[in-house]
Amino acid sequence: MSRALVLQSDFGLSDGAVSAMHGVAHSVEHSLSIFDLTHDIPPYNIWEASYRLWQTISYWTSDTVFVSVVDPGVGTTRRSVAVKTGSGHFIVTPDNGSLTHVQRTEDIVEAREIDESVNRLPKSGESYTFHGRDIYAYTGARLASGVISFEGVGPELAVESLISLPVKEAHIAGNTVKGMIDILDIRFGNVWTNISLEQFRKMDVRYGDALEVTIEHDGRKVYNNIMTFGRSFADTHKGEPLVYVNSLDNLGIAINQGSFAKAYNIGTGSSWGIAISKVD
Amino acid sequence: MSRALVLQSDFGLSDGAVSAMHGVAHSVEHSLSIFDLTHDIPPYNIWEASYRLWQTISYWTSDTVFVSVVDPGVGTTRRSVAVKTGSGHFIVTPDNGSLTHVQRTEDIVEAREIDESVNRLPKSGESYTFHGRDIYAYTGARLASGVISFEGVGPELAVESLISLPVKEAHIAGNTVKGMIDILDIRFGNVWTNISLEQFRKMDVRYGDALEVTIEHDGRKVYNNIMTFGRSFADTHKGEPLVYVNSLDNLGIAINQGSFAKAYNIGTGSSWGIAISKVD
Amino acid sequence: MSRALVLQSDFGLSDGAVSAMHGVAHSVEHSLSIFDLTHDIPPYNIWEASYRLWQTISYWTSDTVFVSVVDPGVGTTRRSVAVKTGSGHFIVTPDNGSLTHVQRTEDIVEAREIDESVNRLPKSGESYTFHGRDIYAYTGARLASGVISFEGVGPELAVESLISLPVKEAHIAGNTVKGMIDILDIRFGNVWTNISLEQFRKMDVRYGDALEVTIEHDGRKVYNNIMTFGRSFADTHKGEPLVYVNSLDNLGIAINQGSFAKAYNIGTGSSWGIAISKVD
Numbered sequence: 111m112s113r114a115l116v117l118q119s120d121f122g123l124s125d126g127a128v129s130a131m132h133g134v135a136h137s138v139e140h141s142l143s144i145f146d147l148t149h150d151i152p153p154y155n156i157w158e159a160s161y162r163l164w165q166t167i168s169y170w171t172s173d174t175v176f177v178s179v180v181d182p183g184v185g186t187t188r189r190s191v192a193v194k195t196g197s198g199h200f201i202v203t204p205d206n207g208s209l210t211h212v213q214r215t216e217d218i219v220e221a222r223e224i225d226e227s228v229n230r231l232p233k234s235g236e237s238y239t240f241h242g243r244d245i246y247a248y249t250g251a252r253l254a255s256g257v258i259s260f261e262g263v264g265p266e267l268a269v270e271s272l273i274s275l276p277v278k279e280a281h282i283a284g285n286t287v288k289g290m291i292d293i294l295d296i297r298f299g300n301v302w303t304n305i306s307l308e309q310f311r312k313m314d315v316r317y318g319d320a321l322e323v324t325i326e327h328d329g330r331k332v333y334n335n336i337m338t339f340g341r342s343f344a345d346t347h348k349g350e351p352l353v354y355v356n357s358l359d360n361l362g363i364a365i366n367q368g369s370f371a372k373a374y375n376i377g378t379g380s381s382w383g384i385a386i387s388k389v390d
Numbered sequence: 391m392s393r394a395l396v397l398q399s400d401f402g403l404s405d406g407a408v409s410a411m412h413g414v415a416h417s418v419e420h421s422l423s424i425f426d427l428t429h430d431i432p433p434y435n436i437w438e439a440s441y442r443l444w445q446t447i448s449y450w451t452s453d454t455v456f457v458s459v460v461d462p463g464v465g466t467t468r469r470s471v472a473v474k475t476g477s478g479h480f481i482v483t484p485d486n487g488s489l490t491h492v493q494r495t496e497d498i499v500e501a502r503e504i505d506e507s508v509n510r511l512p513k514s515g516e517s518y519t520f521h522g523r524d525i526y527a528y529t530g531a532r533l534a535s536g537v538i539s540f541e542g543v544g545p546e547l548a549v550e551s552l553i554s555l556p557v558k559e560a561h562i563a564g565n566t567v568k569g570m571i572d573i574l575d576i577r578f579g580n581v582w583t584n585i586s587l588e589q590f591r592k593m594d595v596r597y598g599d600a601l602e603v604t605i606e607h608d609g610r611k612v613y614n615n616i617m618t619f620g621r622s623f624a625d626t627h628k629g630e631p632l633v634y635v636n637s638l639d640n641l642g643i644a645i646n647q648g649s650f651a652k653a654y655n656i657g658t659g660s661s662w663g664i665a666i667s668k669v670d
Numbered sequence: 671m672s673r674a675l676v677l678q679s680d681f682g683l684s685d686g687a688v689s690a691m692h693g694v695a696h697s698v699e700h701s702l703s704i705f706d707l708t709h710d711i712p713p714y715n716i717w718e719a720s721y722r723l724w725q726t727i728s729y730w731t732s733d734t735v736f737v738s739v740v741d742p743g744v745g746t747t748r749r750s751v752a753v754k755t756g757s758g759h760f761i762v763t764p765d766n767g768s769l770t771h772v773q774r775t776e777d778i779v780e781a782r783e784i785d786e787s788v789n790r791l792p793k794s795g796e797s798y799t800f801h802g803r804d805i806y807a808y809t810g811a812r813l814a815s816g817v818i819s820f821e822g823v824g825p826e827l828a829v830e831s832l833i834s835l836p837v838k839e840a841h842i843a844g845n846t847v848k849g850m851i852d853i854l855d856i857r858f859g860n861v862w863t864n865i866s867l868e869q870f871r872k873m874d875v876r877y878g879d880a881l882e883v884t885i886e887h888d889g890r891k892v893y894n895n896i897m898t899f900g901r902s903f904a905d906t907h908k909g910e911p912l913v914y915v916n917s918l919d920n921l922g923i924a925i926n927q928g929s930f931a932k933a934y935n936i937g938t939g940s941s942w943g944i945a946i947s948k949v950d
Contacts, residue, residue: 403683450697577680577682577684
């Protein structure tokens with residue numbers, strides 16, 4: 111019985127790299143169900159790879175194997191790992207921070223370093239630049255298809271030794287909640303924060319309330335305005351900004367039928383802070 | 391026995407949204423064959439979603455289930471529906487006009503409103519912005535895998551109550567055929583009309599004939615020129631415009647190895663009229 | 671037992687064309703495993719289609735069927751063919767040069783012209799512009815699923831009659847190796863040459879050595895500089911150029927975390943020459 115294999119990378123779909131990963135995985139086991147998370151992670155952006163894994167993982171059945179390859183350190187001594195989460199999902203990836211979000215929300219119950227003497231595509235020795243295909247897709251497919259057990263990945267690692275990127279936690283101070291810009295909803299230009307609806311509810315806010323939103327980059331204010339807390343985009347006029355609850359039950363900032371991110375040049379990561387206050 | 395499930399949206403492939411839809415569908419039934427129509431529908435463009443469904447549906451076996459999610463009205467009282475066509479295909483979609491083209495060419499023989507108390511991903515209550523995943527992909531996968539019958543979608547609706555976008559019918563007046571710009575062939579910049587080869591043939595036109603082509607937007611002339619009716623692009627020189635028969639057996643306008651749509655800023659929908667006349 | 675079917679084209683993923691190919695293939699045999707190589711080949715760029723086939727084919731098991739459709743000559747008398755390689759792969763394509771790279775590295779052991787009276791989607795007669803769907807995807811799916819044998823494609827052709835694009839062979843002259851720019855690694859902006867590591871090694875070069883790199887377009891020098899032969903990108907500073915071994919064991923030119931191709935407007939094909947010399 112094959113598990114699903116879900117691939118993510120920053121390779122794009124314009125050349126043969128992703129298809130080679132599919133081919134290697136299909137060669138390991140023809141009946142394997144192979145899916146793509148996304149291959150449009152901005153080049154070298156580990157933060158976003160970490161975010162996309164976390165955003166998607168819970169919609170796949172436990173025992174699904176994810177392969178995530180954003181790997182600016184390929185060729186260095188960074189480790190190649192596979193981990194098992196408390197929910198029973200597996201992730202195969204370079205150990206460079208791409209597990210940051212998952213580590214914080216799902217327990218990682220076991221981690222193993224990939225033993226390349228076993229888990230590397232035969233005859234792929236010379237190339238140092240395509241571990242995504244030769245090591246990660248190959249190992250992920252072997253794990254998903256049951257060719258190897260999780261123990262067969264390689265020697266066990268201390269879960270605490272896995273690398274994490276810095277995060278600015280969301281917290282409440284008076285009638286203000288502060289957090290960071292976690293990610294952009296690229297297609298629609300919306301800004302997604304790491305402030306959960308649950309935290310926000312502690313401030314006793316209701317749909318329709320007015321809110322003051324301030325966004326800072328490296329401590330410098332880049333946006334400040336009053337907007338409504340909307341149940342949906344339909345609650346505001348076209349072109350108006352709003353605070354809304356996104357598909358992860360976190361707060362997002364949007365312009366109804368416009369791009370908030372483009373309008374104000376908003377970026378992501380721990381250097382982008384946001385504060386949302388109740389207006390009395 | 392699983393049917394194929396074919397997904398369409400305006401979500402793009404750059405984040406985890408489409409993968410979450412795949413994950414939800416795969417979770418419903420592991421053996422389900424999941425495909426994508428396109429996820430590059432321009433944001434909120436219901437007309438194009440409707441067109442792409444129509445363009446593609448007949449190349450899939452009857453009993454295939456399509457899920458189409460372009461949903462600017464999410465959060466309003468717009469209905470969520472599933473329909474069955476005379477050809478035996480199923481479409482799951484918000485009822486906002488995305489069935490416009492299919493309604494006109496295939497009979498819709500039965501329509502049902504999705505009962506969200508049954509057909510909604512468990513534990514997805516708080517989010518109002520991701521019906522694509524929680525309702526449409528989930529319901530489509532349940533229907534395609536036989537977890538529910540079509541009756542299990544929800545209560546029956548009058549087919550006549552389904553929402554349609556306005557269309558300007560193609561018709562012949564003297565030695566001129568008039569219609570509208572239905573869609574752009576984006577990759578190659580060609581313009582596709584709603585004038586069928588069958589209609590055009592009534593004007594007794596042959597390959598090689600000279601034609602006068604006029605394009606209007608909201609009644610204002612934006613293009614007027616003489617060109618050839620070509621059997622294929624190879625019948626014209628590089629850079630020359632031509633009228634040709636597209637893959638839907640409708641008339642298209644192209645520049646051989648150039649972009650007609652970009653060159654003259656052509657758009658789509660009922661506000662874009664086109665007239666093609668025989669030159670004697 | 672179905673083989674895998676792998677599709678490539680210059681259609682893009684923004685409309686219904688690729689999905690119609692998937693639908694036609696799925697209709698031929700529901701259990702067929704359908705994959706995409708890429709559909710982002712630049713419009714009409716046969717060279718790149720040829721390259722992507724070659725780049726990917728060895729990562730798929732023998733007996734995989736590839737369909738490649740970049741077809742500027744559709745509607746002319748160019749032939750439609752299917753070939754079998756010495757490695758046991760099949761490729762279905764217009765005979766216009768898309769087999770150039772595969773012909774040079776894998777033997778093509780047998781070629782057949784597609785008999786359209788048998789291998790064309792029923793009721794697809796009028797359209798001259800969509801052979802990708804009606805002939806190539808349809809024939810490829812029939813071959814992959816065993817509906818037809820390779821003999822069932824159509825009459826045998828002389829392998830020598832297949833069309834090839836011109837190539838500038840890599841060769842050593844003194845302490846310089848000369849070749850051409852084969853392809854761009856689009857996502858990362860790297861330039862890939864047709865000079866193999868094996869050839870390069872004959873010049874007795876080692877990692878860390880300094881090299882003089884010259885790039886010419888149509889005989890005019892467009893780039894000239896000294897750079898290091900790096901085992902990996904990590905061996906250079908951010909922003910520094912390097913010569914490296916790519917995932918095909920050929921030489922590539924890159925700027926660490928930058929785009930060499932964009933920085934110097936580099937293109938591909940036999941008009942783009944490159945020379946790499948040892949610096950003593």
